[in-house]
Amino acid sequence: MSDARKSSGPVLWVTLLLGLLGVGASYALAGAERFWANWILWFVYLLTISLGALFIVALEHLVGARWSVVLRRVPERLSTMLLMLVPVALVALGAVLVIYPGARPEAAQNKILAGKAFWLSFPFFSSRTVLFLVLWLIGLAVLVRGSLKQDESKDPAFNVRARRFAPLFMAFFAFGVTMVAFDWISGLEPEWYSDIFGVYLFAGSFLSGLAATALAIVYLQRRGRLQGVKRDHLYNVGGFMFAFTVFWSYIAFAQYMLMWYGDMPEEIFWYQERIQGPWLALVGLIVLLNFIIPFFALIPRDVKGDTGRLRWVAGLMLAGHLLDLYWLIFPSLGKGVLLSWPELSFALFFGSAALLWVRRAMEVGQDMPVGDPFLQEGLEFRL
Amino acid sequence: MSEKAFAVLGLFDDADALMAAIPKVREKVSSPVEAYTPYAIHGIEEALGLRRSPLAGMVMVMGFIGAVTALFFQWWMSAVDYPIITGGKAPFSWQAFVPIMFEVTVLFATFTAGLGMLLLLNKLPYFGHPVLHSKAIEGITRDKFALSVEASEGAVDVETARAALLSAGASSVEALPLPATGPSLTAQFILRSILGVVVACGISGLAMYWAIKLFPVLPPMVHMEDQPRLDPQRADDFFRDGHGMQQPVEGTVARGYLPLGVASQDEAAVLVNPLPRTAEVLEKGRAGYTNHCVVCHGPLGNGVPTLTKAYNAKPANLVSQQFRDYPDGKIYWAIVKGKNAMPSYAYDLSEEERWAVVHYVRALQRAQSALPGDLAGAAAGAASGAATKEGGAR
Numbered sequence: 016m017s018d019a020r021k022s023s024g025p026v027l028w029v030t031l032l033l034g035l036l037g038v039g040a041s042y043a044l045a046g047a048e049r050f051w052a053n054w055i056l057w058f059v060y061l062l063t064i065s066l067g068a069l070f071i072v073a074l075e076h077l078v079g080a081r082w083s084v085v086l087r088r089v090p091e092r093l094s095t096m097l098l099m100l101v102p103v104a105l106v107a108l109g110a111v112l113v114i115y116p117g118a119r120p121e122a123a124q125n126k127i128l129a130g131k132a133f134w135l136s137f138p139f140f141s142s143r144t145v146l147f148l149v150l151w152l153i154g155l156a157v158l159v160r161g162s163l164k165q166d167e168s169k170d171p172a173f174n175v176r177a178r179r180f181a182p183l184f185m186a187f188f189a190f191g192v193t194m195v196a197f198d199w200i201s202g203l204e205p206e207w208y209s210d211i212f213g214v215y216l217f218a219g220s221f222l223s224g225l226a227a228t229a230l231a232i233v234y235l236q237r238r239g240r241l242q243g244v245k246r247d248h249l250y251n252v253g254g255f256m257f258a259f260t261v262f263w264s265y266i267a268f269a270q271y272m273l274m275w276y277g278d279m280p281e282e283i284f285w286y287q288e289r290i291q292g293p294w295l296a297l298v299g300l301i302v303l304l305n306f307i308i309p310f311f312a313l314i315p316r317d318v319k320g321d322t323g324r325l326r327w328v329a330g331l332m333l334a335g336h337l338l339d340l341y342w343l344i345f346p347s348l349g350k351g352v353l354l355s356w357p358e359l360s361f362a363l364f365f366g367s368a369a370l371l372w373v374r375r376a377m378e379v380g381q382d383m384p385v386g387d388p389f390l391q392e393g394l395e396f397r398l
Numbered sequence: 399m400s401e402k403a404f405a406v407l408g409l410f411d412d413a414d415a416l417m418a419a420i421p422k423v424r425e426k427v428s429s430p431v432e433a434y435t436p437y438a439i440h441g442i443e444e445a446l447g448l449r450r451s452p453l454a455g456m457v458m459v460m461g462f463i464g465a466v467t468a469l470f471f472q473w474w475m476s477a478v479d480y481p482i483i484t485g486g487k488a489p490f491s492w493q494a495f496v497p498i499m500f501e502v503t504v505l506f507a508t509f510t511a512g513l514g515m516l517l518l519l520n521k522l523p524y525f526g527h528p529v530l531h532s533k534a535i536e537g538i539t540r541d542k543f544a545l546s547v548e549a550s551e552g553a554v555d556v557e558t559a560r561a562a563l564l565s566a567g568a569s570s571v572e573a574l575p576l577p578a579t580g581p582s583l584t585a586q587f588i589l590r591s592i593l594g595v596v597v598a599c600g601i602s603g604l605a606m607y608w609a610i611k612l613f614p615v616l617p618p619m620v621h622m623e624d625q626p627r628l629d630p631q632r633a634d635d636f637f638r639d640g641h642g643m644q645q646p647v648e649g650t651v652a653r654g655y656l657p658l659g660v661a662s663q664d665e666a667a668v669l670v671n672p673l674p675r676t677a678e679v680l681e682k683g684r685a686g687y688t689n690h691c692v693v694c695h696g697p698l699g700n701g702v703p704t705l706t707k708a709y710n711a712k713p714a715n716l717v718s719q720q721f722r723d724y725p726d727g728k729i730y731w732a733i734v735k736g737k738n739a740m741p742s743y744a745y746d747l748s749e750e751e752r753w754a755v756v757h758y759v760r761a762l763q764r765a766q767s768a769l770p771g772d773l774a775g776a777a778a779g780a781a782s783g784a785a786t787k788e789g790g791a792r
Contacts, residue, residue, distance in 0.1 A: 278486065
């Protein structure tokens, strides 16, 4: 069994290359707009997962949680995907002048966009993205690199430093996720605005970060690693997933209901684009994957700590988050549901790249933060 | 013959010691083992061999019932019993119902969880429980954990229980005597009392309802509904034709609706505007014009409407030569009777307002073709603008 698993590496490299071919071909054959929309989709998808993981790490330091010290290395490793995303983000800036109407020269004719011209202009747009990338990388360096170093040094000063840094990181994170939501997603239709949209993306980000963490824990446990992680620890992860699936649907519905009630032309058009024809079926699928199934699957007490249950629920959540972002981004192109070989190629390329990266990352450092003075307390944690 | 007691309590210093002791004690004694702890400990039910609490299922079911109840009530009120279109939404708009459904689901679920736990499952309040009178109770409510070997029926053998608890690591052991009498204020008693009150209220309410309905000896509440008077739109035998409301006598004239006395617009030319050209009258005319005329004839009176092309009509250009030559009476006629596509405004403007509007139309006409002498009047002061209009009205 383990040999079969090990041999999945070459397969991933093959799918990566196949995907890369498809990605290149889609730029030439399927048009730049479709290429960039796919690129943004996968950039934001992987970015929100890795930021969600980094948020989990920072949250532990912020509140001084002890139970999660045992599991902390997992989100730490996942958040290193941010490094992989730096080139992806820089390439994504190429999309700004193509599919972001606010940065295009025609925006000057549009009265609404002319009013937002400075904010949406390419220089400011790209400098915001670069600024937050730098801030997140600083967060990664302080929280994750510091934690990896502590494995050797066993220096408790790291915990103090991380605890002081965590509140600051929360600000970077909050502003940064809001920036991603406003610029990279709702920037595709800059006439539309929703104050809560940043929170909506945060909900999806935290949820998918949790789901990825849960999947990685199961992955490691099946290989006999993470000895000492008990059902009680997993129960908390499952509890978080349960709570934040409700949070996600609450925010999603809050945004929809206010706009539906107000029925203002400048707001409702965004939803009208997204609930017509096949998009409505997609809404149903997203709600099913992100809320209804996880909610009922995680209600019973016994299953919150069950690895089998957590694994498939987390898988559904990650798929749901991808569909959610697809539903946010693609209707802006106004070309209907695009789902064909370019989308498949992007999924192959970015999916394989992310899996290869995560497989590598799972070997970084020790499986648990062995230098953390609270590790013992975390191991002894009982509900 | 060894000593008998209601329960034997063993105290432990922490939750782990308690959890470790439970299987050991259960192995040695046949009576049920109960635990008293300052806070909930996960997994203690399994260790004590208690049946799985049905509370979760009850909460689930009641939550569903809450959601369905809220949905049904809102559907029935908004779509069936009293449908009112609000904000252009359909009577059954599920989006608007979701917050209420959510709240009622939470309400039903939390009440079921709280009251079901306290009253149904834990059978509280239970004031007479012997553990409440033990020496250990102070510690149990603070920082100690107690295992208790309790009698389900009869009594516990103290020596066996003490030995079992001590060997399991209890720091101290206390035997509780059998209570002299059973507890009086039990949950069962309270539930029965509440049920009794509810049933009594239901029976007396229904009895009152049917008594009033079947034997209408005295109407229970007569506000001012029953009066000896004629109601409009109702049948009444006061008049011979059986109508409460009668047609007015032939030739009756409603106040403010005196007939014009002329038969056509041309004949109306003889009518004379009774109002003086004062600033107040022109102000009144301006108000009437902006409320009723401006949508078609435009703010300048030139027939360029503010309501763009909605009716595909061609409103008259009131400042053209044709209408400047009209006598006042013909304009007045048009307001009262309407003209071409223009409807009558007799019901919107009183007689006085109509004549004021006529004055104002004259002012508009003069404003569009002012005479050289008008400029001096305008320069005399912007504040007396109304007076200028008055001077140049004809």
